Amino acid sequence: MITAPDYRLQRNAFxxxxxxxxxxxxxTxxxxxxxxxxxxxxxGIGLVDPHGRELAWIEQLSELPDEMRALVESELSGREFIPEIRRLISVSSFATPSTWQVETDRGTTTFVLKGEEDIRRLDSPALLIADSHGIHFLIRDRYALDAPSRRFLDRFL
Incomplete structure (x- = not known):
C-alpha cells in the first residue's frame, strides 16, 4: 500500500x-x-481498484494537494448519496409502515418507513433511517431538529 505523496491521481480521457x-x-x-x-x-479514505483491492490510503483528506483533493471529493460526492434530514414535515401514521414527508439538504421528499428497526442509532445523537427502497437518510443531531420534528421522531424511537 502506498501513501499520499507516493502517487499521482488524475482523470483519464474517459x-x-x-x-x-x-x-x-x-x-484505471x-x-x-x-x-x-x-x-x-x-x-481514512482508501483508494481501491475495480476489484476492491486497496491501492493507497489517505490518512486525512486535508493532507492532499488541492487538485487531488478536489478529484477525490468529486468522486465521493458522485458515489455517496445520503441526504441529511433537516425537518420532518409529516408522518402518515405512528404505526409502520408509514409515509414520511421530510425536508432534506437536497430538497423535500417522501419515503416509506417499513418498520422501527429501519431507524438505526449511530453515535449519539445521530440516526440513520433506511426507506423501503434502501435509500439511507441521515439525521446528524436529532436534538437540533425543531420541536414538531422531534415529537414525530420520538414516537418511533
Missing amino acids: GRLELTTAGGETH GVVPVRAFPISAPDD
Whole structure:
C-alpha cells in the first residue's frame, strides 16, 4: 500500500480516475472509499481498484494537494448519496409502515418507513433511517431538529 505523496491521481480521457505510482504503474478505474463516512468523513479514505483491492490510503483528506483533493471529493460526492434530514414535515401514521414527508439538504421528499428497526442509532445523537427502497437518510443531531420534528421522531424511537 502506498501513501499520499507516493502517487499521482488524475482523470483519464474517459473521465475515470487513474492512480499512477512513483514507479510508473497506472491503475484505471480507481474508487475512493471512506472508512467512516458518517462519523469521520475526512479521515481514512482508501483508494481501491475495480476489484476492491486497496491501492493507497489517505490518512486525512486535508493532507492532499488541492487538485487531488478536489478529484477525490468529486468522486465521493458522485458515489455517496445520503441526504441529511433537516425537518420532518409529516408522518402518515405512528404505526409502520408509514409515509414520511421530510425536508432534506437536497430538497423535500417522501419515503416509506417499513418498520422501527429501519431507524438505526449511530453515535449519539445521530440516526440513520433506511426507506423501503434502501435509500439511507441521515439525521446528524436529532436534538437540533425543531420541536414538531422531534415529537414525530420520538414516537418511533
